[in-house]
Amino acid sequence: MIGLKMPTFKFGRFAFLTAAFLILVLLSIPASAYSQELFMGLMGPSAPIGPVETLSSLVDEDDEGPSAKDLRKLVQQAAMSGDAAALAEVLRTLGRMPGRNATAAILSTANSLSRSTADDIYWFLLQGVAGFKGADAFTEMGEFVVRYKSKPISRDLLNALRKSRSKYVNRVVRRVLEYCPADMQMMAVDIAAEVPVRRTVDVLMPILARESAKEKDGKRPPTELKRSLISALEALTMQQLGNSLINWQGWWERERSRGLKVIREEAESHESTTGLARPLDPVRARQFLGLEDLPPGKVLVIKGPTAKNGFDTNYDHIEHVLERISIPHTVIEKGEVEKSSFSFNGVAAVFINCSHIHKFCQNPDHKAGEYTGNRMHRCVGEGPHDEVQFKMNKDAIDKIRRFVEKGGYLFTEDWCLIEVLEIGFNKYLRSGTALEGGSFGISPEKGMTSHPLLRGVFVPPVDMDALRRKKYGLDDEDD
Structure with missing residues (x-):
């Protein structure tokens, strides 16, 4: 019998938390078509629009090398060409040049784009310069960040440096911690946490002392920056010395001469205290500590039911992720929320699985036939259809909306955009038409x-520097 539709039973995709995992692909973004018009405006009507000049043509006769102005012209021409590969090659070439001029040229060009719509070129340039290796390049970046600390580009450059493993990045970190606003200092600590060399700890220790002094001998709570500093020091040293400045200062004075490489090797055999199945960002990993002691009911997962024919209507299982990272949680089916007796009192965060929300047949004797789209197949089989639809009603969605309005955290996936968000929060978002992959x-x-x-969040997902060091046997340790 061909009649009602029934859902597809098998899928080849992985579960993910929409609010927690974002993927940014920066280095493969092509240059925009409007880049030529944009850079013509930047360079002036008399600027040449020919092929990108070679570096050799910019070298002065006295062999002092191209100036920052000449190099900026080269970068602008490469971007103006609309050829992402050409721009990438220019950045690679400039990255091998000594001195600060190449870095200054790229940062100057990126800064000129900070108020434009050329987002792809802007991020491309920042990611490119963040990959430079020379000490002078990081000195230039550090001074640039301080000089433009009130501008968006300073934060975005720090974001681009988030995956830097060069010991010279401490030239940026030190300046930010001394001269820049609190939000930038937090970013600098995040950068430092992943550069395990002695110089990093040397840079962080005076800032820890400065932040500890703000506590007025325990009369005030630790600052957010101090908590981040402790997290960074624990990640760098793999030691658990608490929030005491005296403990950290005494330990570092005694152990510094051994070097972080030896200290970390001795500590690596110890098991992680987070209970995580895989390593997290070293700073964020510490933020999971204590979550395993949450009281029951604080974290709630709402899932779809299992149909009579055995079909699990959940396409993702957030509860499995929470189990792997040892976060206590309670799981209920969406029908529970619809009951008048149900309340979100005492709940801090709600996660809703992506589950099947369309009508389908759950007759155990029927089979899936022709695929019709939307993860649905035509229902084939003898006998009557048993049509069901597991979709939360408006009363349940109103409860969720009020929970959020009172300050609760809501994390949703996929079909929840249609089932929950565009109904309960239609002032803010709606679903659109389906797009091709x-x-x-x-x-x-x-x-x-x-x-x-x-x-x-918006950082390269793969640590290419670590892969290169492993392949070629390199060591950035400055011992």
Whole structure:
């Protein structure tokens, strides 16, 4: 019998938390078509629009090398060409040049784009310069960040440096911690946490003393920056010395001569205290400590039911992720929320699985036939259909909306956009038409990379520096 539709039973995709995991592909973004018009405006009507000049043509006769002005012209021409590969090659070439001029040229060009709509080129340039290796390049970046500390580009450059493993990045970190606003200092600590060399600890210790002094001998709570500093020091040293400045100062004075490489090797055999199945960002890993002691009911997962034919209507299982990272939680089916007796009292965070929300047949004797789209197949089989739809009603959604309005945290996935969000929060978002699959670059608003919810999110997902060091046997340790 061909009649009602029934859902697909098998899927080849992985579960993910929409609010927690974002993927940013920066280095593969092509240059925009409007780049030529943009850079013509930057360079002036008399600027040449020919092929990108070679570095050799810019070298002065006295062999002092190209000036920052000449190099900036080269970068602008490469971007103006609309050829991402050409721009990438220019950045690679400039990255091998000694001195500060190449770095200054790229940062100057990126700064000129900070108020434009050329987002792809802007992020491309920042990611490129963040990959430079020379000590002078980081000195230039450090002074640039301080000089433009009130501008969005300073935060975005720090974000680009988030995955830097060069010991010279401490030239940026030190200046930010001394001269820049609190949000930038938090970003600098995040950068430092992943550069395990002695110089990093040397840079952080005076700042820890400065922040500890603000506690007025225990009369005030630790600052947010101090807590981040402790997290960074624990990640760098793999030691658990608490929040005491005296403990850290005494330990570092005694152990510094041994070097972090030896200290970390001795500590690596110890098991992680977070209970995580895989390593997290070294700073954020510490933030999970204590979550395993949450009282029952604080974290609630709402899932779809299992149909009579055995079909699990959940396409993702957030509860499995929470189990792996040892966060206590309670799981209920969405029908529970619809009951008049149900309340979100005492709940701090709600996670809702992506589950099947369309009508389908759950007759155990029927089989899936022709695929019709939307993860649905035509229902084939003898006998009557048993049609069901597991979709939360408006009363349940109103409860969720009121929970959020009172300050509760809500995390949703996929079909929840249609089932929950566009009904309960239609002033803010709605679903659109289905799009064909493809690769899309996602970038934050310029300057928003220091926001607590975005800090450390828009960074390259693969640590290429670590892969190179492992392959070629390199060691950035400055011992």
